[in-house]
Amino acid sequence: MLKMMMRNIAAASFYCSSRRWRGMPWLHSNSTLVVFDNNYFAFFHSQPSKPIKSTRTKLDQPVRDSPKITNVEDAFNVFDKMLQMRPRPSVVLFTQILGQVAKLKHYSAVISLYNQMGVSRIGHDVYILTIVINCYCHLNQMGFGLSVLGKFFKLGLEPNVFTFTTLINGFLLENRVVQAVELFNKMIKAGNCQPDVFTFSTLIKGFCMRGDNRAAIQLLRKMEEGVCKPDLVVYNTIIDSLCKDTLVDDALNLFSEMMCKGISPNVITYTSLMNGVCKLGEWKEATRLLNEMVSKNIFPDVFTFNVLVDTLCKEGMVVEAEGVVEMMIQRDIDPDTVTYNSLMDGCCLRGEIGKAQNVFELMLSKGSMVNVFSYNTLINGYCKLKKIDEAVMLFLDMSHKGLVANTVTYNTLLDGFGKAGRIQDTHKLFSEMQACGQLPNVRTYSILLDGLCTNRQLSRAMQLFGEMEAKKLDIDIVIYNILIEGLCIAGKIESARDLFCGLSSKGLRPDVKTYTIMINGLCIAGLTSEAEKFLIQMEEKGCFPDGCTYNTIIRGFIHNKQTSRAMVLIRTMVEKGFSADASTTELIVNLLSKDEVDPALLPLIKKSL
Protein backbone atom coordinates (compact mmCIF):
# COMPACT_ATOMS: atom_id res chain seq x y z
CA MET A 1 0.00 0.00 0.00
CA LEU A 2 2.74 2.36 1.00
CA LYS A 3 4.65 1.40 -2.11
CA MET A 4 1.58 2.19 -4.23
CA MET A 5 1.35 5.56 -2.57
CA MET A 6 5.01 6.23 -3.12
CA ARG A 7 4.73 5.30 -6.74
CA ASN A 8 1.86 7.72 -7.13
CA ILE A 9 3.73 10.47 -5.39
CA ALA A 10 6.76 9.84 -7.56
CA ALA A 11 4.61 9.86 -10.66
CA ALA A 12 2.89 13.05 -9.59
CA SER A 13 6.11 14.88 -8.85
CA PHE A 14 7.55 13.59 -12.09
CA TYR A 15 4.78 15.37 -13.90
CA CYS A 16 5.19 18.56 -11.90
CA SER A 17 8.89 18.82 -12.30
CA SER A 18 8.99 17.97 -15.97
CA ARG A 19 6.95 21.08 -16.53
CA ARG A 20 9.45 23.10 -14.55
CA TRP A 21 12.18 21.37 -16.45
CA ARG A 22 11.01 22.67 -19.78
CA GLY A 23 10.68 26.11 -18.31
CA MET A 24 14.27 26.36 -17.12
CA PRO A 25 16.56 24.86 -19.70
CA TRP A 26 19.26 27.38 -18.85
CA LEU A 27 19.83 25.67 -15.55
CA HIS A 28 21.45 22.81 -17.37
CA SER A 29 23.50 24.58 -19.98
CA ASN A 30 26.72 23.64 -18.23
CA SER A 31 25.76 20.06 -17.51
CA THR A 32 28.73 17.76 -17.81
CA LEU A 33 26.61 14.64 -17.97
CA VAL A 34 25.70 13.44 -21.40
CA VAL A 35 22.08 13.93 -22.23
CA PHE A 36 20.08 11.43 -20.34
CA ASP A 37 19.43 8.36 -22.38
CA ASN A 38 16.25 6.52 -21.56
CA ASN A 39 17.70 3.33 -23.01
CA TYR A 40 20.11 3.33 -20.15
CA PHE A 41 17.38 2.11 -17.89
CA ALA A 42 16.38 -0.67 -20.23
CA PHE A 43 18.75 -3.21 -18.79
CA PHE A 44 17.11 -2.92 -15.41
CA HIS A 45 13.84 -4.13 -16.78
CA SER A 46 15.41 -6.92 -18.80
CA GLN A 47 17.49 -8.23 -15.92
CA PRO A 48 16.14 -10.86 -13.57
CA SER A 49 14.77 -9.00 -10.61
CA LYS A 50 16.50 -9.18 -7.30
CA PRO A 51 15.81 -12.41 -5.42
CA ILE A 52 12.63 -11.94 -3.43
CA LYS A 53 13.18 -10.95 0.16
CA SER A 54 12.92 -13.78 2.64
CA THR A 55 9.53 -13.76 4.26
CA ARG A 56 10.67 -15.81 7.21
CA THR A 57 9.07 -14.60 10.38
CA LYS A 58 10.70 -14.39 13.77
CA LEU A 59 9.09 -17.71 14.70
CA ASP A 60 10.99 -19.55 11.98
CA GLN A 61 14.32 -18.28 13.15
CA PRO A 62 16.51 -20.46 15.27
CA VAL A 63 15.99 -19.83 18.95
CA ARG A 64 18.88 -17.93 20.41
CA ASP A 65 20.01 -17.31 23.92
CA SER A 66 20.16 -13.56 23.56
CA PRO A 67 17.02 -11.61 22.77
CA LYS A 68 17.09 -9.44 19.67
CA ILE A 69 17.65 -5.81 20.59
CA THR A 70 16.27 -3.26 18.17
CA ASN A 71 16.45 -0.12 20.28
CA VAL A 72 18.15 1.24 23.36
CA GLU A 73 15.03 1.07 25.48
CA ASP A 74 14.77 -2.69 24.89
CA ALA A 75 18.40 -3.05 25.83
CA PHE A 76 17.95 -1.28 29.16
CA ASN A 77 14.83 -3.34 29.97
CA VAL A 78 16.45 -6.65 29.12
CA PHE A 79 19.53 -5.63 31.01
CA ASP A 80 17.54 -4.78 34.15
CA LYS A 81 15.78 -8.15 34.02
CA MET A 82 19.11 -9.90 33.65
CA LEU A 83 20.50 -8.12 36.68
CA GLN A 84 17.56 -9.36 38.76
CA MET A 85 17.91 -12.99 37.66
CA ARG A 86 19.34 -15.51 40.12
CA PRO A 87 21.64 -17.11 39.34
CA ARG A 88 22.91 -14.26 37.28
CA PRO A 89 23.36 -14.92 33.54
CA SER A 90 26.93 -15.36 32.37
CA VAL A 91 29.06 -12.50 31.19
CA VAL A 92 28.61 -13.90 27.67
CA LEU A 93 24.96 -12.92 27.64
CA PHE A 94 25.80 -9.43 28.87
CA THR A 95 28.41 -9.20 26.13
CA GLN A 96 25.84 -10.13 23.53
CA ILE A 97 23.52 -7.37 24.68
CA LEU A 98 26.29 -4.77 24.72
CA GLY A 99 27.53 -5.96 21.35
CA GLN A 100 24.08 -5.46 19.85
CA VAL A 101 23.68 -1.99 21.34
CA ALA A 102 27.12 -1.10 20.00
CA LYS A 103 26.03 -2.28 16.55
CA LEU A 104 23.09 0.14 16.81
CA LYS A 105 25.74 2.82 17.33
CA HIS A 106 24.39 3.77 20.75
CA TYR A 107 27.87 3.93 22.15
CA SER A 108 27.12 5.98 25.24
CA ALA A 109 24.34 3.56 26.12
CA VAL A 110 26.90 0.74 26.01
CA ILE A 111 29.17 2.65 28.36
CA SER A 112 26.34 3.28 30.78
CA LEU A 113 25.33 -0.40 30.74
CA TYR A 114 28.93 -1.42 31.22
CA ASN A 115 29.20 0.86 34.24
CA GLN A 116 26.10 -0.78 35.72
CA MET A 117 27.81 -4.13 35.26
CA GLY A 118 30.76 -2.89 37.25
CA VAL A 119 28.49 -1.80 40.09
CA SER A 120 26.79 -5.20 40.08
CA ARG A 121 30.14 -6.99 40.20
CA ILE A 122 29.71 -8.91 37.00
CA GLY A 123 33.06 -10.22 35.80
CA HIS A 124 34.80 -8.67 32.84
CA ASP A 125 36.43 -10.43 29.95
CA VAL A 126 38.40 -9.57 26.85
CA TYR A 127 35.28 -9.42 24.69
CA ILE A 128 33.39 -6.92 26.76
CA LEU A 129 36.41 -4.71 27.39
CA THR A 130 37.12 -4.60 23.67
CA ILE A 131 33.52 -3.58 22.96
CA VAL A 132 33.82 -0.81 25.54
CA ILE A 133 37.10 0.46 24.08
CA ASN A 134 35.47 0.50 20.66
CA CYS A 135 32.60 2.57 22.02
CA TYR A 136 34.93 5.10 23.59
CA CYS A 137 36.78 5.32 20.29
CA HIS A 138 33.60 6.10 18.39
CA LEU A 139 32.68 8.71 21.01
CA ASN A 140 36.03 10.41 20.35
CA GLN A 141 37.08 9.62 23.91
CA MET A 142 40.22 7.70 23.22
CA GLY A 143 41.58 8.68 26.64
CA PHE A 144 38.90 6.58 28.35
CA GLY A 145 39.53 3.80 25.87
CA LEU A 146 43.14 3.69 26.92
CA SER A 147 42.15 3.65 30.58
CA VAL A 148 40.08 0.53 29.85
CA LEU A 149 43.27 -1.00 28.49
CA GLY A 150 44.66 -0.51 31.98
CA LYS A 151 41.89 -2.75 33.29
CA PHE A 152 43.22 -5.64 31.23
CA PHE A 153 46.42 -5.64 33.21
CA LYS A 154 44.66 -5.09 36.52
CA LEU A 155 42.44 -8.10 35.83
CA GLY A 156 45.23 -10.23 34.40
CA LEU A 157 43.59 -10.30 30.99
CA GLU A 158 45.58 -10.32 27.79
CA PRO A 159 44.46 -7.92 25.05
CA ASN A 160 44.13 -9.76 21.75
CA VAL A 161 44.30 -8.78 18.09
CA PHE A 162 40.70 -7.49 18.31
CA THR A 163 41.68 -5.17 21.14
CA PHE A 164 44.74 -3.81 19.37
CA THR A 165 42.90 -3.34 16.10
CA THR A 166 40.20 -1.44 17.96
CA LEU A 167 42.81 0.77 19.59
CA ILE A 168 44.51 1.45 16.26
CA ASN A 169 41.14 2.46 14.86
CA GLY A 170 40.62 4.74 17.87
CA PHE A 171 43.90 6.52 17.26
CA LEU A 172 43.05 6.94 13.60
CA LEU A 173 39.62 8.39 14.37
CA GLU A 174 41.42 11.04 16.43
CA ASN A 175 43.87 11.68 13.61
CA ARG A 176 46.71 10.26 15.72
CA VAL A 177 48.31 8.34 12.89
CA VAL A 178 51.74 8.24 14.53
CA GLN A 179 50.40 6.40 17.58
CA ALA A 180 48.38 4.06 15.36
CA VAL A 181 51.47 3.12 13.36
CA GLU A 182 53.50 2.76 16.55
CA LEU A 183 51.02 0.31 18.00
CA PHE A 184 50.93 -1.58 14.72
CA ASN A 185 54.72 -1.89 14.71
CA LYS A 186 54.72 -2.94 18.37
CA MET A 187 52.36 -5.78 17.50
CA ILE A 188 54.76 -7.04 14.85
CA LYS A 189 57.79 -6.67 17.12
CA ALA A 190 56.22 -8.32 20.16
CA GLY A 191 55.48 -11.37 18.09
CA ASN A 192 52.73 -12.86 20.20
CA CYS A 193 49.88 -11.01 18.53
CA GLN A 194 50.47 -10.43 14.84
CA PRO A 195 48.30 -7.97 12.92
CA ASP A 196 45.66 -9.77 10.87
CA VAL A 197 43.82 -8.63 7.77
CA PHE A 198 41.48 -6.51 9.93
CA THR A 199 44.43 -4.72 11.50
CA PHE A 200 45.97 -4.03 8.11
CA SER A 201 42.73 -2.78 6.60
CA THR A 202 42.12 -0.54 9.60
CA LEU A 203 45.50 1.12 9.19
CA ILE A 204 45.04 1.36 5.43
CA LYS A 205 41.69 3.06 5.97
CA GLY A 206 43.42 5.47 8.34
CA PHE A 207 45.93 6.42 5.66
CA CYS A 208 43.11 6.85 3.18
CA MET A 209 41.16 9.09 5.55
CA ARG A 210 44.13 11.45 5.59
CA GLY A 211 44.24 11.36 1.81
CA ASP A 212 47.54 9.48 1.90
CA ASN A 213 46.83 6.97 -0.85
CA ARG A 214 50.53 6.34 -1.33
CA ALA A 215 51.00 5.05 2.20
CA ALA A 216 47.85 2.96 1.81
CA ILE A 217 49.11 1.33 -1.38
CA GLN A 218 52.55 0.82 0.16
CA LEU A 219 50.95 -1.15 2.99
CA LEU A 220 48.92 -3.12 0.46
CA ARG A 221 52.13 -4.12 -1.33
CA LYS A 222 53.62 -5.15 2.00
CA MET A 223 50.63 -7.39 2.61
CA GLU A 224 51.04 -9.02 -0.79
CA GLU A 225 54.63 -9.96 0.13
CA GLY A 226 53.73 -11.23 3.58
CA VAL A 227 51.61 -14.02 4.98
CA CYS A 228 48.56 -11.88 5.60
CA LYS A 229 47.20 -11.40 2.08
CA PRO A 230 44.93 -8.47 1.22
CA ASP A 231 41.26 -9.32 0.90
CA LEU A 232 38.29 -7.65 -0.76
CA VAL A 233 37.84 -5.14 2.06
CA VAL A 234 41.44 -3.95 1.72
CA TYR A 235 41.04 -3.43 -2.03
CA ASN A 236 37.66 -1.79 -1.59
CA THR A 237 39.09 0.65 0.93
CA ILE A 238 41.83 1.84 -1.42
CA ILE A 239 39.65 1.78 -4.53
CA ASP A 240 37.14 3.99 -2.76
CA SER A 241 39.80 6.40 -1.59
CA LEU A 242 41.24 6.72 -5.10
CA CYS A 243 37.76 7.31 -6.47
CA LYS A 244 37.09 10.01 -3.89
CA ASP A 245 40.21 11.77 -5.11
CA THR A 246 38.88 11.30 -8.65
CA LEU A 247 41.87 9.07 -9.47
CA VAL A 248 39.48 6.71 -11.18
CA ASP A 249 42.08 5.30 -13.59
CA ASP A 250 44.27 4.23 -10.69
CA ALA A 251 41.21 2.75 -9.00
CA LEU A 252 40.31 0.81 -12.13
CA ASN A 253 43.87 -0.51 -12.38
CA LEU A 254 43.70 -1.75 -8.80
CA PHE A 255 40.32 -3.19 -9.62
CA SER A 256 41.68 -5.34 -12.45
CA GLU A 257 44.72 -6.24 -10.39
CA MET A 258 42.46 -7.49 -7.65
CA MET A 259 40.45 -9.61 -10.07
CA CYS A 260 43.66 -11.10 -11.53
CA LYS A 261 44.43 -12.31 -8.03
CA GLY A 262 41.11 -14.09 -7.95
CA ILE A 263 39.36 -11.62 -5.66
CA SER A 264 35.87 -10.93 -7.01
CA PRO A 265 34.38 -7.47 -6.58
CA ASN A 266 31.10 -6.96 -4.77
CA VAL A 267 28.43 -4.28 -4.71
CA ILE A 268 30.66 -2.09 -2.51
CA THR A 269 33.50 -2.16 -5.06
CA TYR A 270 31.14 -1.18 -7.85
CA THR A 271 29.45 1.52 -5.81
CA SER A 272 32.80 3.17 -5.10
CA LEU A 273 33.80 3.00 -8.75
CA MET A 274 30.48 4.37 -9.89
CA ASN A 275 30.77 7.19 -7.41
CA GLY A 276 34.18 7.99 -8.83
CA VAL A 277 33.12 8.09 -12.46
CA CYS A 278 29.93 9.98 -11.60
CA LYS A 279 32.01 12.64 -9.85
CA LEU A 280 33.91 13.09 -13.12
CA GLY A 281 30.64 13.32 -15.02
CA GLU A 282 31.46 10.17 -16.96
CA TRP A 283 27.91 9.01 -17.20
CA LYS A 284 28.61 6.49 -19.96
CA GLU A 285 31.28 4.84 -17.85
CA ALA A 286 28.84 4.70 -14.94
CA THR A 287 26.35 2.96 -17.19
CA ARG A 288 29.02 0.51 -18.34
CA LEU A 289 29.92 -0.34 -14.74
CA LEU A 290 26.26 -0.74 -13.88
CA ASN A 291 25.78 -3.16 -16.76
CA GLU A 292 28.95 -5.00 -15.88
CA MET A 293 27.98 -5.55 -12.27
CA VAL A 294 24.52 -6.76 -13.13
CA SER A 295 25.99 -9.17 -15.72
CA LYS A 296 28.00 -10.63 -12.84
CA ASN A 297 24.85 -11.02 -10.79
CA ILE A 298 25.95 -8.25 -8.46
CA PHE A 299 22.88 -6.10 -7.93
CA PRO A 300 22.88 -2.42 -7.12
CA ASP A 301 21.64 -1.75 -3.60
CA VAL A 302 20.41 1.39 -1.88
CA PHE A 303 23.97 2.80 -1.71
CA THR A 304 24.49 2.32 -5.45
CA PHE A 305 21.17 3.90 -6.31
CA ASN A 306 21.86 6.75 -3.95
CA VAL A 307 25.04 7.54 -5.88
CA LEU A 308 22.98 7.74 -9.07
CA VAL A 309 20.26 9.83 -7.46
CA ASP A 310 22.77 12.21 -5.94
CA THR A 311 24.76 12.62 -9.15
CA LEU A 312 21.64 13.40 -11.15
CA CYS A 313 20.47 15.85 -8.51
CA LYS A 314 23.80 17.66 -8.44
CA GLU A 315 23.52 18.05 -12.21
CA GLY A 316 20.11 19.60 -11.74
CA MET A 317 18.36 16.57 -13.22
CA VAL A 318 15.89 16.04 -10.41
CA VAL A 319 13.27 14.59 -12.73
CA GLU A 320 15.66 11.87 -13.83
CA ALA A 321 16.69 11.29 -10.22
CA GLU A 322 13.04 10.73 -9.41
CA GLY A 323 12.99 8.21 -12.22
CA VAL A 324 15.77 6.33 -10.47
CA VAL A 325 13.83 6.44 -7.21
CA GLU A 326 10.87 4.98 -9.07
CA MET A 327 13.11 2.19 -10.24
CA MET A 328 14.41 1.52 -6.76
CA ILE A 329 10.86 1.10 -5.52
CA GLN A 330 10.02 -1.22 -8.41
CA ARG A 331 13.05 -3.30 -7.49
CA ASP A 332 11.92 -3.47 -3.87
CA ILE A 333 14.76 -1.31 -2.64
CA ASP A 334 13.29 1.27 -0.31
CA PRO A 335 14.65 4.79 -0.75
CA ASP A 336 16.18 5.85 2.55
CA THR A 337 16.97 9.12 4.27
CA VAL A 338 20.07 9.58 2.12
CA THR A 339 18.00 9.17 -1.06
CA TYR A 340 15.49 11.79 0.01
CA ASN A 341 18.19 14.12 1.27
CA SER A 342 19.83 14.04 -2.14
CA LEU A 343 16.50 14.74 -3.82
CA MET A 344 15.90 17.64 -1.44
CA ASP A 345 19.31 19.07 -2.19
CA GLY A 346 18.67 18.71 -5.90
CA CYS A 347 15.43 20.68 -5.57
CA CYS A 348 17.20 23.33 -3.50
CA LEU A 349 19.95 23.68 -6.10
CA ARG A 350 17.26 24.46 -8.66
CA GLY A 351 15.66 26.92 -6.28
CA GLU A 352 12.58 24.73 -6.01
CA ILE A 353 12.28 25.08 -2.27
CA GLY A 354 8.59 24.15 -2.21
CA LYS A 355 9.38 20.83 -3.79
CA ALA A 356 12.24 20.31 -1.35
CA GLN A 357 9.83 21.04 1.50
CA ASN A 358 7.46 18.42 0.06
CA VAL A 359 10.19 15.79 0.11
CA PHE A 360 10.97 16.78 3.70
CA GLU A 361 7.33 16.37 4.67
CA LEU A 362 7.17 13.04 2.88
CA MET A 363 10.03 11.89 5.09
CA LEU A 364 8.22 13.15 8.19
CA SER A 365 5.06 11.29 7.16
CA LYS A 366 7.02 8.08 6.82
CA GLY A 367 8.09 8.17 10.46
CA SER A 368 11.34 9.42 11.86
CA MET A 369 13.17 9.54 8.57
CA VAL A 370 14.66 13.00 8.84
CA ASN A 371 18.13 13.42 10.27
CA VAL A 372 20.58 16.27 10.75
CA PHE A 373 21.54 16.09 7.07
CA SER A 374 17.90 16.64 6.09
CA TYR A 375 17.63 19.77 8.22
CA ASN A 376 20.99 21.10 7.09
CA THR A 377 20.07 20.59 3.45
CA LEU A 378 16.73 22.35 3.76
CA ILE A 379 18.14 25.14 5.94
CA ASN A 380 20.75 25.68 3.26
CA GLY A 381 18.04 25.78 0.61
CA TYR A 382 16.18 28.53 2.44
CA CYS A 383 19.36 30.46 3.19
CA LYS A 384 20.39 30.44 -0.45
CA LEU A 385 17.02 32.02 -1.30
CA LYS A 386 17.59 34.54 1.50
CA LYS A 387 14.55 33.17 3.33
CA ILE A 388 16.39 33.34 6.62
CA ASP A 389 13.33 33.33 8.87
CA GLU A 390 12.20 29.99 7.44
CA ALA A 391 15.71 28.66 7.93
CA VAL A 392 15.73 29.76 11.56
CA MET A 393 12.33 28.13 12.11
CA LEU A 394 13.73 24.82 10.88
CA PHE A 395 16.79 25.27 13.06
CA LEU A 396 14.58 25.78 16.12
CA ASP A 397 12.44 22.80 15.12
CA MET A 398 15.41 20.41 15.18
CA SER A 399 15.47 20.01 18.93
CA HIS A 400 11.78 19.05 18.94
CA LYS A 401 12.77 16.11 16.77
CA GLY A 402 15.52 15.17 19.18
CA LEU A 403 18.18 16.25 16.72
CA VAL A 404 21.25 18.25 17.69
CA ALA A 405 22.46 21.01 15.40
CA ASN A 406 26.07 20.34 14.42
CA THR A 407 28.88 22.47 13.08
CA VAL A 408 27.50 22.23 9.54
CA THR A 409 24.09 23.47 10.73
CA TYR A 410 25.65 26.51 12.36
CA ASN A 411 27.95 27.14 9.42
CA THR A 412 24.98 27.07 7.05
CA LEU A 413 23.00 29.54 9.12
CA LEU A 414 26.00 31.76 9.74
CA ASP A 415 26.54 31.97 6.00
CA GLY A 416 22.85 32.74 5.52
CA PHE A 417 22.99 35.57 8.06
CA GLY A 418 26.18 36.96 6.55
CA LYS A 419 24.84 36.91 3.01
CA ALA A 420 21.61 38.57 4.17
CA GLY A 421 23.62 41.33 5.82
CA ARG A 422 22.55 40.29 9.33
CA ILE A 423 26.02 40.57 10.86
CA GLN A 424 24.65 41.12 14.37
CA ASP A 425 22.85 37.77 14.23
CA THR A 426 26.05 36.18 13.02
CA HIS A 427 27.87 37.18 16.19
CA LYS A 428 25.05 35.91 18.39
CA LEU A 429 24.88 32.55 16.62
CA PHE A 430 28.64 32.14 16.70
CA SER A 431 28.58 32.50 20.50
CA GLU A 432 25.59 30.20 20.73
CA MET A 433 27.25 27.43 18.76
CA GLN A 434 30.22 27.44 21.08
CA ALA A 435 27.97 27.53 24.14
CA CYS A 436 26.23 24.43 22.74
CA GLY A 437 29.54 22.64 22.40
CA GLN A 438 29.74 22.73 18.63
CA LEU A 439 33.29 23.57 17.74
CA PRO A 440 33.88 26.11 14.99
CA ASN A 441 36.22 24.81 12.30
CA VAL A 442 38.19 26.49 9.52
CA ARG A 443 35.03 26.55 7.43
CA THR A 444 33.21 28.45 10.19
CA TYR A 445 35.91 31.09 10.22
CA SER A 446 35.92 31.39 6.45
CA ILE A 447 32.15 31.99 6.58
CA LEU A 448 32.54 34.62 9.31
CA LEU A 449 35.34 36.36 7.44
CA ASP A 450 33.36 36.31 4.23
CA GLY A 451 30.37 37.80 6.04
CA LEU A 452 32.48 40.60 7.49
CA CYS A 453 34.23 41.32 4.20
CA THR A 454 31.07 41.43 2.11
CA ASN A 455 29.43 43.64 4.73
CA ARG A 456 32.30 46.12 4.57
CA GLN A 457 33.64 45.38 8.02
CA LEU A 458 37.19 44.81 6.93
CA SER A 459 38.85 45.84 10.18
CA ARG A 460 36.74 43.35 12.13
CA ALA A 461 37.67 40.72 9.58
CA MET A 462 41.37 41.43 10.10
CA GLN A 463 40.79 41.31 13.85
CA LEU A 464 39.16 37.88 13.57
CA PHE A 465 42.01 36.73 11.37
CA GLY A 466 44.41 37.80 14.11
CA GLU A 467 42.43 35.72 16.62
CA MET A 468 42.70 32.73 14.33
CA GLU A 469 46.45 33.13 14.11
CA ALA A 470 46.68 33.48 17.89
CA LYS A 471 44.65 30.28 18.31
CA LYS A 472 47.12 28.56 15.97
CA LEU A 473 44.27 27.38 13.77
CA ASP A 474 45.16 25.59 10.60
CA ILE A 475 44.61 28.56 8.28
CA ASP A 476 44.19 27.47 4.68
CA ILE A 477 44.32 29.22 1.33
CA VAL A 478 40.52 29.70 1.32
CA ILE A 479 40.83 32.02 4.31
CA TYR A 480 43.52 34.07 2.56
CA ASN A 481 41.45 34.20 -0.62
CA ILE A 482 38.56 35.75 1.30
CA LEU A 483 40.76 38.32 3.00
CA ILE A 484 42.70 39.23 -0.13
CA GLU A 485 39.43 39.65 -2.01
CA GLY A 486 38.00 41.76 0.81
CA LEU A 487 41.05 44.01 0.72
CA CYS A 488 40.98 44.28 -3.08
CA ILE A 489 37.34 45.25 -3.18
CA ALA A 490 37.89 47.79 -0.42
CA GLY A 491 40.59 49.32 -2.63
CA LYS A 492 43.46 48.26 -0.37
CA ILE A 493 45.56 46.68 -3.07
CA GLU A 494 48.81 47.29 -1.14
CA SER A 495 47.65 45.23 1.84
CA ALA A 496 46.27 42.58 -0.48
CA ARG A 497 49.61 42.33 -2.22
CA ASP A 498 51.39 42.05 1.14
CA LEU A 499 49.17 39.16 2.19
CA PHE A 500 49.70 37.49 -1.17
CA CYS A 501 53.47 37.82 -0.95
CA GLY A 502 53.48 36.44 2.58
CA LEU A 503 51.74 33.20 1.55
CA SER A 504 54.83 31.13 0.84
CA SER A 505 56.32 32.00 4.23
CA LYS A 506 53.18 30.45 5.76
CA GLY A 507 53.72 27.30 3.73
CA LEU A 508 50.73 28.06 1.51
CA ARG A 509 50.55 28.14 -2.26
CA PRO A 510 48.23 30.50 -4.07
CA ASP A 511 45.60 28.63 -6.13
CA VAL A 512 43.75 29.68 -9.28
CA LYS A 513 41.29 31.63 -7.15
CA THR A 514 44.02 33.54 -5.34
CA TYR A 515 45.58 34.64 -8.62
CA THR A 516 42.20 35.51 -10.10
CA ILE A 517 41.33 37.59 -7.04
CA MET A 518 44.66 39.43 -7.25
CA ILE A 519 44.21 40.01 -10.98
CA ASN A 520 40.75 41.43 -10.31
CA GLY A 521 42.09 43.64 -7.52
CA LEU A 522 44.92 44.96 -9.68
CA CYS A 523 42.48 45.76 -12.49
CA ILE A 524 40.20 47.58 -10.06
CA ALA A 525 43.23 49.62 -8.99
CA GLY A 526 43.99 50.32 -12.65
CA LEU A 527 47.20 48.28 -12.50
CA THR A 528 46.46 46.28 -15.63
CA SER A 529 50.05 45.58 -16.64
CA GLU A 530 50.75 44.12 -13.21
CA ALA A 531 47.59 42.08 -13.59
CA GLU A 532 48.93 40.66 -16.81
CA LYS A 533 52.22 39.89 -15.08
CA PHE A 534 50.26 37.83 -12.56
CA LEU A 535 48.60 35.94 -15.40
CA ILE A 536 52.00 35.00 -16.82
CA GLN A 537 53.46 34.29 -13.39
CA MET A 538 50.70 31.87 -12.40
CA GLU A 539 51.24 29.78 -15.54
CA GLU A 540 54.98 29.71 -14.92
CA LYS A 541 54.30 28.33 -11.45
CA GLY A 542 52.14 25.56 -12.86
CA CYS A 543 48.88 27.11 -11.67
CA PHE A 544 46.88 27.30 -14.87
CA PRO A 545 44.32 30.08 -15.38
CA ASP A 546 40.75 28.88 -15.89
CA GLY A 547 37.79 30.42 -17.67
CA CYS A 548 37.07 32.61 -14.67
CA THR A 549 40.63 34.01 -14.68
CA TYR A 550 40.39 34.97 -18.33
CA ASN A 551 36.94 36.49 -17.97
CA THR A 552 38.18 38.49 -14.99
CA ILE A 553 41.21 39.94 -16.71
CA ILE A 554 39.33 40.61 -19.95
CA ARG A 555 36.67 42.52 -18.05
CA GLY A 556 39.43 44.34 -16.20
CA PHE A 557 41.03 45.50 -19.43
CA ILE A 558 37.71 46.58 -20.91
CA HIS A 559 36.86 48.56 -17.77
CA ASN A 560 40.25 50.21 -18.05
CA LYS A 561 39.47 51.10 -21.68
CA GLN A 562 42.26 48.89 -23.03
CA THR A 563 40.07 47.28 -25.63
CA SER A 564 42.75 46.05 -28.01
CA ARG A 565 44.63 44.36 -25.16
CA ALA A 566 41.33 42.76 -24.12
CA MET A 567 40.88 41.42 -27.63
CA VAL A 568 44.31 39.77 -27.54
CA LEU A 569 43.31 38.11 -24.28
CA ILE A 570 40.03 36.97 -25.80
CA ARG A 571 42.06 35.26 -28.52
CA THR A 572 44.18 33.46 -25.90
CA MET A 573 41.08 32.48 -23.93
CA VAL A 574 39.42 30.97 -27.01
CA GLU A 575 42.61 29.13 -27.95
CA LYS A 576 42.63 27.54 -24.52
CA GLY A 577 39.07 26.37 -24.95
CA PHE A 578 37.34 28.84 -22.63
CA SER A 579 34.60 31.26 -23.51
CA ALA A 580 33.09 34.51 -22.34
CA ASP A 581 30.63 34.33 -19.46
CA ALA A 582 27.42 36.33 -19.19
CA SER A 583 28.91 39.50 -17.75
CA THR A 584 31.90 39.57 -20.11
CA THR A 585 29.52 38.99 -23.02
CA GLU A 586 27.48 41.98 -21.92
CA LEU A 587 30.57 44.18 -21.94
CA ILE A 588 31.62 42.95 -25.38
CA VAL A 589 28.16 43.44 -26.84
CA ASN A 590 28.24 46.93 -25.42
CA LEU A 591 31.54 47.65 -27.14
CA LEU A 592 30.23 46.30 -30.42
CA SER A 593 27.18 48.53 -30.23
CA LYS A 594 29.46 51.51 -29.73
CA ASP A 595 31.59 50.52 -32.73
CA GLU A 596 34.65 50.37 -30.52
CA VAL A 597 35.87 47.08 -31.92
CA ASP A 598 38.03 46.45 -34.93
CA PRO A 599 35.71 44.67 -37.43
CA ALA A 600 38.57 42.30 -38.26
CA LEU A 601 38.16 40.84 -34.80
CA LEU A 602 34.48 40.06 -35.19
CA PRO A 603 34.86 36.38 -36.15
CA LEU A 604 37.07 35.82 -33.12
CA ILE A 605 34.63 37.53 -30.79
CA LYS A 606 31.81 35.42 -32.17
CA LYS A 607 33.83 32.35 -31.29
CA SER A 608 34.33 33.51 -27.73
CA LEU A 609 30.65 34.12 -27.08
Add this chain to the structure above:
DNA sequence: ATAGGGTTAG
Protein backbone atom coordinates in the same frame (compact mmCIF):
# COMPACT_ATOMS: atom_id res chain seq x y z
C1' DA B 1 30.01 -12.86 22.32
C1' DT B 2 34.82 -8.49 20.48
C1' DA B 3 37.97 -5.32 15.33
C1' DG B 4 38.05 -3.45 8.86
C1' DG B 5 35.09 -1.43 3.14
C1' DG B 6 30.54 1.92 -0.35
C1' DT B 7 25.68 6.88 -0.33
C1' DT B 8 23.59 12.76 1.72
C1' DA B 9 24.53 18.73 4.18
C1' DG B 10 28.21 23.93 5.16
